[in-house]
Amino acid sequence: MSVKPQNAKGTRDFGPVETNRRNYIFDTIKKHFKAHGFMPLETPAVENLDVLTGKYGEEGDKLLFKILNSGDYLKKVSDEQLQSRDARSMTRKISDRGLKYDLTVPFARYVAKNQNELAFPFKRFQIQPVWRADRPQKGRYREFYQCDADIIGTDSLLSEVSLMQIYNDSLIDLGIEGFSIKINNRKILQGFASKIGALEKLTDMTIAIDKLDKIGKEKVFEELRSKDFTEDQLTTLDPLFSLSGSNTEKLAQVKEVLSGDEIGEKGVAELEFIFKYTDELGLKTLDFDATLARGLDYYTGAIFEVKLDDGSMGSIGAGGRYDDLTSLFGVKDLSGVGLSFGAARIYDVMEARGLFKNIDSRLDALFINFSDNLTSQYLKLATELRREGFSTDIYPQAAKMKKQMNYANKRGVRYTIFLGESEAEAGIVKVKNMDSGEDREVKISEIKDNLSF
Template identity: 65%
Template sequence: MSTIKPQNAKGTRDFGPIESNRRNFIFSTIRKHFESFGFMPLETPSVENLDVLTGKYGEEGDKLLFKILNSGDYLAKAPEDTLAAKDSRGLTRHISDRGLRYDLTVPFARYVSKNQNDLAFPFKRYQIQPVWRADRPQKGRYREFYQCDADVIGTDSLLCEVDLMQIYENAFADLGISDISIKFNNRKILLGLAEVIGAKEKLTDLTIAIDKLDKIPLEKVFEELEGKGFTKDQLSKINPIFNITGTNDEKIAIVTSIIGNNETGTVGLTELNKVLALGKEVGLTRIDFEPTLARGLDYYTGAIYEVKLADGSMGSIGAGGRYDDLTSVFGVKNLPGIGISFGADRIYDVMEARGLFTDIDNSIDYLIINFDDSMELDYLRLANQIRKNGHSVEIYPSNAKLKKQMSYADKRKVKKVIFFGENEKSEGRIKLKELATGTEEIISISEL
């Protein structure tokens, strides 16, 4: 048998003990803030039926779905003409009916629709699980990554928008990332702009193109829109929104002048103004109205968010929005919803680059040095006493040379080493050494 090169699938990563410990810190911090606002945990399967997933993320999103081949001879039921024509899209319908989830929002909507009679609305849930996208891997973008979502469904109250932005500010502050900006917009404003220029039916084309502004220059966005049938006159009318600067109030004034009396856009501006006012009253300081924020997913209908670093060193590290009609595709109407997501993998990269993990990298409190096999029972008893008092402890498994055991303690980032041999046992004492400082002390076992 040939030797297999032990490498990861492209766009995926392993996480060793140090990385896992750091990631768990991120997850537990975010979870704490979700729960502080009354959100409850939920988990859904990694695999969903393709009819659940397709058509919810736009044409671009559908291309990034990981599809799973049907079990058995998956080509047996494929039409001969489709095989002969090498029609991959047509063939997919016959050989695959399942896929890996693209996000956590659509599976959540499916869950709510399936269990609507058993849930108390508004229903608030959080979910911390991996998702998969067949994207081109690059810095901060992976094919398998974790999302940390919080959603509330069954109410259209704008208090939900304020709560979710508070979660963002509180959680990022707790993680040590305080230089964030919560980019905020409303899809009704974008729809209003589309209506003003006579392109209501092309809202999806507009939002998909605008959503690429952080990747391609404005002229390329306009070229794409012209290719979708937008006229130069239409684009000139909305061009001012791409050059807006100033305070939130100043930017809102400019957008209001462009929207004019358009009813849809006015509703969006009214909602946005109320959220900004409520946010100001509860001390939110990092909300930045961004009229070009589009969020290219088809299901958003109201408020939309993106969280970015002030220095621009990373793409969005959080995003979300309102999706008032999402459950209707599952036959359940009148269940407005809104949610946010934390990009855990990007958050990890930011924290690692900034050295924010220093205080959580110690993985174990004590290591008991093994001097003699005859003292194994003594070591076990001592370790159990320490654990009962809420500390982590490990016994080195063999009486190896002291240098080897101390080297192990250093690599494991042990806080304190316990020296407990025959002499210490006869005296009822132990010697402690703190590895970070080299400080040593002798104390009684009861003191420990």
């Protein structure tokens, strides 16, 4: 017995129904991107490894999909290196390209390459697949689409306000309820690290805190102890995990702890600015979370994640400000901020909640084929219906009626149109509603007026 071919682990197919649903998500988000003045951009699937490595932290670098060099890729590897089985050192000789991990770093590379042709601030949106060598699980895939929007070339916090509006309005437009936009500022985390005298271990601190949702506070503290954080330092950090009240009240508590730390106070002030204007706009979904860390090294200011209140899925969106990302490619003083929608997770949430009921595409009309002699009439009438905005098809041959009707059911046809020799002579057709089973005899000229009963 033959074995059916399987997808590569962590990937999935999208049939016509799934693709239509996914496009609905993309189109809805794209509408809000365009409303805020963003322009479309695409970058290649493959990037040079020197573009990708070192931008996502140690954990992120481990998840890069690397592509073997063309031809004899072992040519530069010595016998000693082969015998040592040291994959890390060998990779540099057998691979110089990789699949892109996200859309932000390739975007920064694009900006650095094309800086003289762009008008700043430059606002772009991008909807493309990315790849991560992660362990597949619910809501986590190795190939998935990201929907990104970035503003680069300005440090104005109005950019953050705009991105919060896009998150809020897009998800509401998709019918998703019960979500929160968790927001923090890396300067606040830097202020805490400075306050405890551990600024040189900021990355260790943020990586540990970023795991809070997965492992809990005690495990986070255990990890910090393993990185030589003292009990006094952990005591000073503890308020991060026990804030309560409104956003304003929680910010006031942090402000008190960070009093006198210039960087930390600046982080608080930036969030106060964002909350001032999102409150005026009536956005109720923002939630200050001082433990939000975002484990990517390039973030320097506001950071945010979108999470479902019921905890049924991981974050469905994330982003933040990166003041020096393009400097990695030789271009300084270009502050940027961006967001990303997790399209695969949003799809799963909408499917689980039954939010696709009214958007699945179906064929409006199908002409049942009775005879090759009527082909010209089928083509003419189908063309007229298409011009009226009805998706219309003709069964390609005069097959048995049962076969054609089975096809109509599987295809999800709304109305079948029956036009045989006798109907053609009488100038009528029979139109059948495939959902209700009701049918009508109507004049051929009135078909378009009878595709809504």
